[in-house]
Amino acid sequence: MPSADFQTHPVFKRGVLPHIRLLIYITICVVMLVADLRFQYLESLREYLATLTYPLRAVAAEPVKLVGNATKYFSDLADSQFKHADFERRQIENAQRLLRFEYLEQENEHLRKLLGMRERVRTHSVSAEVLYSVPDPYSRKVILDQGKQKGVEPGLAVVDAEGLVGQITRVYPIQSEVTLITDRNQSVPVQVERNGQLGIMSGTGQGSLELRFVLADADIKAGDRLITSGLDGKFVPGLPVAKIESVEHDTGAFARIICQPLGGVERSTRVLVLSRAELPPPPPDPKTGEPPLPLPLATKREPGEEGD
């Protein structure tokens, strides 16, 4: 009879059995997956690990940058001259538009005051460079070289010279992640520039965009431009987003509308992060010396009281 207090010799101890350990690890992983995908609880852990591995990832991104720079260096002279001429032409075009813009903005502000409307929200912007696209094959995201330190926040719009490119979805201390508008899970509230028809635009994951939930008999045709409506409170209204490529009306209650992005989504290397910055506190009124009324009250002021 073996005695009840028989014990294994420590040499033969194996610890927890591998199957049990596997089960424990799988449980931990599943819990983490659900916590991250469903509830976004793990953002702080991700941020911590991202900061920890930042030097490693920065080093790893170097060879790709090197290849990019080398291709740029060896691109031929004619190409550079062509680009230069193109930039000069654009510069002149933009200069005259800018000159008019200053004047129009003043006029617009004046008219808005006369109508008793709220002043347009001013924006501030951060220029950033696209470092690389995220390796995850399921999503269309890129990493920018500016982060929390430069005032980048989740939810801000990312544009290039032609139009909207994406939205900031994650911010790390030195980098930030942009979900491009072509990503399947990215939606932008838009309106048709021609007639103001509202809609929600989503990515298809294949490089094109789809305007969803627009009634089949709506006044929309191929060639219309879509701009942000600003109804989400995050994007500045009026940013160009996409051009409608095809409209199919006979697909049930809603039309099937395919659009192509205007901005260089997945191509542009220099982008601008636009934020709807809060207005700076207005200077005190020179006549009374009192600070002006806060904005919600200011909208109710009579037009005659405007002192300019």
Place this chain on the structure above:
Amino acid sequence: MQITNRSTRILQPTKPWFVYLSLFVALLLDYIPTGEMSSVLPDWVALVLAFWCIREPLYISMGMGFVLGLLVDVGSGGPMAQHALAYVVLAFMANSLARRVMWFPALLQALHVLPMLLIAQALMVGVRILAGEEFPGWQYFLSSATGVALWLPLTYLLLLPQFQPVDRDENRPI
């Protein structure tokens, strides 16, 4: 330790620092943003992890897979623990098949590793499909094939420090 269990050549014992260094380098290689090429290039961490799980099942196992998986997840931008789950299962499979795999020559070892890598990738696809994404296409699984094709050179590369002789002869350094 031999190259395979049938080999008569006795190698030097594995150096722990070299194991960790190789895993670190694999992580660095995984962090290189390769864009469109990423479905063709092998998953270096999975490959090196499987290698050490087969060679040293007592030292490298699921815990290492879990930690490496989390680090890869941060770089890939996917959901947390997606790679961790795949690597834990991969490490478990490699650990439990280690005794068998070591009896085969390197090319047949590679055939054992291929299904392990495929199962790990299929797990990741499964997780993403459950999360509501679309199937990324069959070319996604190509990276397992290229990884396995590299198994033989990788074996000799990672065993290099163990090929050194015990008594170093000053006149014949190799």
